[in-house]
Amino acid sequence: MSVEIRVPRLAESISDAVLVEWLRPEGAAVRADEPVATLETDKAAMEIAAPEAGVLRHARAPGDRVVEGDVLARLEPAGPAEVPAVAPEVAPPVAPAPATTAAPAAGEGAGATPVLGPAARRLVEEHGLDPAAIAATGRGGRLLKEDVLRHLGAAPAEPAPGGAATGAPSGSPPVAPPPVMAEAPWATPARAAPTPAPPPSAASPPGSAPVAADAGAGASERVVPMSRIRQRIAERLVRAQHTAAILTTFNEVDVTAVMTLRARLKDAFEAKHGVRLGLMSFFARASVLALAEIPELNAEIRGTDIVYRDAVHLGIAVGTERGLVVPVVRHAERMDFAALEREIARLAGKGRAGTLTLEELSGGTFTISNGGVYGSLLSTPILNPPQSGILGMHKIQKRPVAVDDQVAIRPMMYVALSYDHRIVDGEQAVTFLVRVKERLEDPERMLLGV
Known part of the structure; x- marks a missing residue:
């Protein structure tokens, strides 16, 4: 009896998602x-x-909503044919037939052993790496982003034992278009058609001139569909400009x-x-204390009501690589500097690796x-709706400032x-910014909560 793989519950503000890619092919034993x-939603990419x-049978195509x-x-x-796929994990302890078990394992490893996440896959494609040649340390043989980075760090030493075959294709990465996002393979391949034209033409000077002009025109622009996240960012920023009465006030801080x-x-x-002590925890803590004094900046408009919140979800x-994401530090008002630094570092790492969950991106x-x-x-940041601040x-830039009626060089930040x-x-x-x-x-005032 078959088992269905369904789209899981999405965040309350997310209505649909797009199937970006299949990580395992049709008919693969998983x-x-x-x-x-x-899947890619308005806020993040998520793996299913x-x-x-069992044996995987696709019911949707990449790009489907x-x-x-x-x-x-x-x-x-x-079925019986898929039983050997599991056997290689049990076969190694059997001493009598190491060669027989090694052969299926090699064939199977080329297609099934490396399980890649989105971040690891982007790195592998960007650098033209063979996933099977990278040692995977994730659960169940999963290849992590850290594994690929570790492999890249050791890359100069590995091409020598890799053989001439792996050393020669080193020129291939420059030829392939840089896969910045999952949409890169969708870049129009139609420009490859004019390249067969030069060989048939007998006269190279007249024939090559139109081709060069055509190639130059194609090279001047590149059409790439917007990712779902980028579309959502654009929609939210435009909506913020159209619905909120956005105003910006400035100040400068001596961070000495x-x-x-x-x-x-x-x-x-x-x-x-x-965990390292960075600057962000100081700004986070100063903001949390200032929000307690100015609760309007921690509120939002719902219809004709203003909703005030006691909790600060920062x-x-x-x-x-996929765009700007805003993970949320839950109940920042309860955290000290160490807790803030740990949570900020954890969320930032997951954001860059593309593994943030919808819950971690919602409710700020x-x-x-x-x-x-x-x-x-200096900049004027745009609100993240429905937030009000x-x-x-x-x-940080060193500038001359007046300190006790004397000119001093201080590290300043707008x-x-x-x-x-x-x-x-x-x-x-203005009061909020002055309190920050x-x-x-x-900074000793933050330790005392004053």
Whole structure:
């Protein structure tokens, strides 16, 4: 009896998803809990695993739009032909026939052994690697992003034993188009058609000129469909501009005290808590304390009502290959510096690896975005609906400032607060930013909660 693989429950704000790719081909024998497909929602990519072992039969094609409960595939009971697929894991202990068991294992390993997640797959395709040649350390033989990065770090030593065959194709990666996203294979291959034209033409000078012109025209642009996440980002940002009365106020922070405190205690902090002490935890903690004074920035509009929240679910904007994602630190008001740093590091790592869950991306009440990591000196961040506030951090730059009537060179950062003027008054927005500034310039106040 076949078992159906259905679209799981999506987040409450997500209505549908797109089947991006099948991780296992039609008719493949799959193991229980083995990822077989990747779905992309408005917020993240998620893998769908097989509930039990069997033979995979696709019911949908890549690119199909699906909703919760839709049948993606069916698992049929494995017949006698599929039994050897499981045997190689038991066969190695049998000493009499090592050569016989090794042969099926090699053939099977080329197609089934490496189970890749989205992040690992992108790295493998980008660098033209053979997944079977990479040691997998994930559960059930899964190839992790860290495994690929570790392999790349050791890559200069590995081509020598790999043989001339693997060394020669080193020129192939430049030929292939860079697969930035899963949509890269959809780039129009029609431009490959004009290339057979030069060989038939007898006169190379006149024949090559039109081809060169045509190639130049094709090389001047590249059409790539927007990913679902990018479409959703565009929709939300435009909606925020159209529905909210967005206004931005600015201030500047002297981060001398924070940097001095961090330099003095970062080694002891890391030794005790097992996580590095960064700047984000200072800004997060300062924002949480300021939100307690200005609750309007932690509220939202629902219809004709304003909903105030006691809990602070802090969104931290993270740039990834697929676009901007905003994982949420739940109940940031309950966390100390160590807890904030651990949770921020965990979510940021999952965001860059593409493994964030829908729950980790939903329910934020206030957002912090750090454009300074890209060198931004000043910006006006856009609200993340339905939130009413977002704090923008920027690059730390040494500038001359007046300190006690003397000119001093200090590390300064511009900070920006964009807010929904329908809820938040200008006085409240400015007060919030001043409170953040005061706590960052005197960080001991945060330890005392004042």
